[in-house]
Amino acid sequence: MKEIILIDKIKKMVGGPAKGLIEGIGDDCAVLEYSADKYLLWGADMLVQGTHFTSEAGLENIGWKAVAVNISDIAAMGGVPKFITVSLGLPDKDTSRAVNGLYKGIKKICGIFGVRVVGGDLNRSEKLVIDVNIIGEVERKRLVKRSGARPGDVILVTGPIRNGKKDHLRFMPRVKESRYLVGNYSVSSMMDTSDGIGPDLNRICRASGAGARIHAACVPLSDGTPLEDALYYGESFELIFTMPPRDANELLLNTCGRGNGCFYVIGEITAPGDGVTVKMPGGRTAGLKTKGFCHLS
């Protein structure tokens, strides 16, 4: 997957430790020193017309999604979103209408999550580009990275995997679910399923030095989402996370039907040598590939 190779290359060129830096390139957010008991989380996600959305998507929906994917990155680390910057590349025609439309969606989702726009940039561009950066905070003890999954941990998701091909714009980031999880249980790793369970779980296993086995029959699918798309298409933005079996059991007993969200066990973390696999409904076990929705060719 080209994106992973390029990110590794960039990390090699400019990564490495620095004063005040807890985690740099390679997770959903960078983690910076902040206060005695909190870290600062910093994420960045760009949407480009033609790659992430078509001109039919509707400006309000695009504004919503550009912020939602960033809030989702903060949720993936266990944090609370706080502030965003919005940098826009706007086609020459009717810039004022574009700003109005985009900000209609931005304002709505920011209102729901208590997020404030504090800056950004405005530019001319042939195609519409919207790059949002987000800052959030997380209690030090509640930070969850991709790298903490251990053999024996249970793999869960925060809800049925939606059909990202049909509806990828107007989703609700899982901040409430994330905060409930990190506030009450031991979550060993977490990320959002932006690229599909296949590539995303492979990232967790790579960062954690572990293997994993998914049970396809246990993957919850909403409104007729094909299993193949849940595994390899993405754009669903549920959280995928791991926890020790005892925590997982307690979570299931405490949640479904009790208003704390509904969580689904979909597999387990295994030894690194086992690779990342999926047990298909017929019983056959296959490799769970890293291929998936990729924003670079």
Place this chain on the structure above:
Amino acid sequence: MKEIILIDKIKKMVGGPAKGLIEGIGDDCAVLEYSADKYLLWGADMLVQGTHFTSEAGLENIGWKAVAVNISDIAAMGGVPKFITVSLGLPDKDTSRAVNGLYKGIKKICGIFGVRVVGGDLNRSEKLVIDVNIIGEVERKRLVKRSGARPGDVILVTGPIRNGKKDHLRFMPRVKESRYLVGNYSVSSMMDTSDGIGPDLNRICRASGAGARIHAACVPLSDGTPLEDALYYGESFELIFTMPPRDANELLLNTCGRGNGCFYVIGEITAPGDGVTVKMPGGRTAGLKTKGFCHLS
């Protein structure tokens, strides 16, 4: 100027006070609460192929500039740059070469200023887009905003205004000069001259509720830069700042030829009713307009 109107509109839609927010939309950086004695500074600047650079600019130079304009935003508030995120929109062809080229420049300037890349995003895009966000810090007592200029203050610049039309890519942000200024003098307002002295000084006067008079003959020009371009073209990235006359005199006595940079007095802040004017070399006084290099039509 369309950009100012749009920014005002956005500020109206999503601005307003928030917990932890000192300054939002409208200065070179947002200012956030950080520690007992420091603020966090957060800037964002996007470059788009066709608007900010042509395909002949050279990838290394584009990478350099994308970071330099952001470091300059931190310098404009009196701060020290620390971390950046880099979000790229890359044409399909030869993404690996583009990343290599851009990061050659990014790495160089980050090395000079002790700045670390901690995150970002990679995407496909028809035209090259590079959006950098920067975080820096500043001692609370050293923060300089655009809004502090007072009648009687002297207006200065950090160096000769370069010809932004000829060479706008490989400039050196004025962090050293800024830190020297805020560490030793009372600086009442500051910003970088990214759009030309005309529009930029008008912004300071608007934020400060003051007027200003520039003496054109005093504006230092490097390598044959036409006065008109210094006033209205921009892309020079010197700092323009104001200070009480006593501080200005002390600064001039302490600096030129002493390795602390070289600063130039170019005018004075006046009462708000006086407007923003320029005394031309022939003696005529003209309005100093807000027009200038604008990244939106």
